[in-house]
Amino acid sequence: MDKSFWLDKWEKQEIGFHLAQVHPLLKKYYQTVFSQADGVFVPLCGKTTDLTFLLNQGKYVLGCELSEKAVAAYFQEHRLEIKKQQLGEFVEYQNDHLSLLVGDFFKLSAAQLVGCQAIYDRAALIALPESMRKQYVAHLTNLMPHASLLLVTLEYPQPQMAGPPFSVEKKEIDSLFAFAEVNSVYTNNIIEKEPKFAARGLSYLNECAYIIRW
Numbered sequence: 443m444d445k446s447f448w449l450d451k452w453e454k455q456e457i458g459f460h461l462a463q464v465h466p467l468l469k470k471y472y473q474t475v476f477s478q479a480d481g482v483f484v485p486l487c488g489k490t491t492d493l494t495f496l497l498n499q500g501k502y503v504l505g506c507e508l509s510e511k512a513v514a515a516y517f518q519e520h521r522l523e524i525k526k527q528q529l530g531e532f533v534e535y536q537n538d539h540l541s542l543l544v545g546d547f548f549k550l551s552a553a554q555l556v557g558c559q560a561i562y563d564r565a566a567l568i569a570l571p572e573s574m575r576k577q578y579v580a581h582l583t584n585l586m587p588h589a590s591l592l593l594v595t596l597e598y599p600q601p602q603m604a605g606p607p608f609s610v611e612k613k614e615i616d617s618l619f620a621f622a623e624v625n626s627v628y629t630n631n632i633i634e635k636e637p638k639f640a641a642r643g644l645s646y647l648n649e650c651a652y653i654i655r656w
């Protein structure tokens with residue numbers, strides 16, 4: 443998936459992944475994963491409302507997103523005053539305890555993440571093709587030598603639909619995070635609540651959550 447793929451999605455507003463509501467699994471596992479963290483890193487954040495939920499719990503929130511359109515939309519939709527500055531290869535949109543870095547996740551450095559002890563990944567790992575997922579996890583661990591991660595994924599028969607979102611099964615999660623403590627905490631078949639995916643021919647669609655610590 444190259445950058446133009448995602449920039450084009452934001453340009454055309456083909457953002458079916460964006461949810462109007464806070465993700466229920468973030469609410470469900472918030473205490474377990476994030477209560478001890480001062481700061482939460484949200485990779486590939488889009489303009490998710492989950493950022494607001496984390497801010498409302500008193501966290502420092504650092505997001506990274508390729509599309510400036512997405513980041514600007516988050517600030518506009520939440521009526522936040524924008525403080526904008528160039529930080530190396532990134533443009534930072536900042537307000538109080540929120541910092542959204544516009545740019546490529548793979549270009550982030552550990553120094554930019556010092557305030558974060560936990561990670562929230564919903565639709566980030568599964569937005570990437572298999573060939574990039576190892577690199578994504580390797581970079582996350584370079585950025586944060588120790589972290590608690592809430593990871594929300596999807597599983598479906600991959601031959602039935604081309605991603606993204608990609609199907610990433612437990613076996614792959616175990617292998618990607620073999621260095622960490624991985625707890626599979628939730629699996630639910632949501633195909634009946636997802637008519638768009640049913641129409642694309644999926645026979646099932648499992649939403650899964652993992653709590654991972656290293």
Ligand SMILES: C[S@@+](CC[C@H](N)C(=O)[O-])C[C@H]1O[C@@H](n2cnc3c(N)ncnc32)[C@H](O)[C@@H]1O
Nearest residue numbers: 448459486487488490507508546547564565569
């Ligand atoms: C499937 S969306 C999920 C967005 C958000 N996590 C949510 O739940 O709404 C994936 C997002 O990752 C962004 N993205 C893709 N590759 C990226 C990269 N290398 N660095 C930063 N953002 C990236 C895309 O622009 C897109 O907004």
